[in-house]
Amino acid sequence: MLLITFMLAAGFVCIHLFSRYLPFLDDFPRSRLLSAAGGISVAYVFIHLLPELNKHNEVLDKNIQTDALKFFENHTYIVAMIGLGIFYGLERLVKTSKKRQQEKHNLDRASKGVFWVHIVSFFLYNSLIGYLLLHGEQETKTGLIFYFIALAVHFITSDHALREAHQEIYDRIGRWLLAAAILVGWAIGITWRVNENVIAVLFALLAGGVILNVMKEELPEERESNFWAFAAGMAGYTFLLMLA
Structure with a gap:
């Protein structure tokens, strides 16, 4: 399994390094392949991510023994909501910065300071995804492959x-x-098993981030997504998950 997880981590690395060369990314209206990818990501959220979030909620409920941690009892979904809010805040920060850069400097990008805030956040996000290749709920090769497919298409759009x-x-x-963040998370997973309570909280934050990032890429009207491609991706991936 170690070799398989390394190969999948390497696959994630390749996606980050080479997705820029995919010809359909700049299509307008949105390409059918990107809409199908969005459908796959949505299916992953509802069929896999939310049930797994519930399992992490059970872990916290079982392990919380002190009053200081009582907040997290039955509140993993609140942590996920906080994660969604954090990533939404990042998106607003980027858009506001980009607008200011256009007005003041005629630049079509966010400021360097905002860039680093954004990248550090996604570095942590990716590190956890790399760690969960080894210590997630995917206990079979098939489960790992489905985990890879869902997050691969998610990485392409993000x-x-x-x-x-x-x-x-x-x-x-x-x-x-x-x-690099993917490999860092994978390496941490080899050398150190993080406390399951910490992982439960981090996974909830990750879940909120995934949900926000999936929704913002598919729902805005200006994306002009292809509904039938989106529905086909969602139905097809759901069917595969149900067979696994």
């Missing part, structure tokens, strides 16, 4: 959004850091 927000600095620096 990379595209980050590139639109930060332009050349993302290709020059950002994509390399996010690729």
Whole structure:
């Protein structure tokens, strides 16, 4: 299993480094492949991510023994909501910064300070995804493959959004850091098993971030998504998950 997880981590790295060369990313209206990818991501959220979040909630309920941690009892979903709020705040920060840069400097990207805030957040996000290759709920090779497929298409769309927000600095620096983050998380998973309570809270934050990032890429009207491709991706991936 160790070799398989390394190969999948390497696959995530390749996506970050080379997704910029996919020809359909800049299609307008949105390409059918991107809409199908959005459907796969949505299916992953509802069929896999939310049930797994419930399992992490049970872990916290079982292990909480002190009053200081009582807040997290039955509140993993609140932590997920906080994660969604954090990533939404980041998106608003990027858009506001990009607008100011356009007005003051005629630049079609966010400021460098906002870039680093954004990338550090996604670095932590990716590190946890790399860690969960080894210590997630995927106990079989099939489960790992489905985990990879869902997050691979998610990375393709999120990379595209980050590139639109930060332009050349993302290709020059950002994509390399996010690729490295996957390997950092995977390496931590080999050498150190993080306390399951900490992972439960971090996973809830991650879940909120995934939900926000999936929804923001598919729902805005200006994306002009292809509904039937979106529905086909969602139905097809749901069917595969139900068979697993």
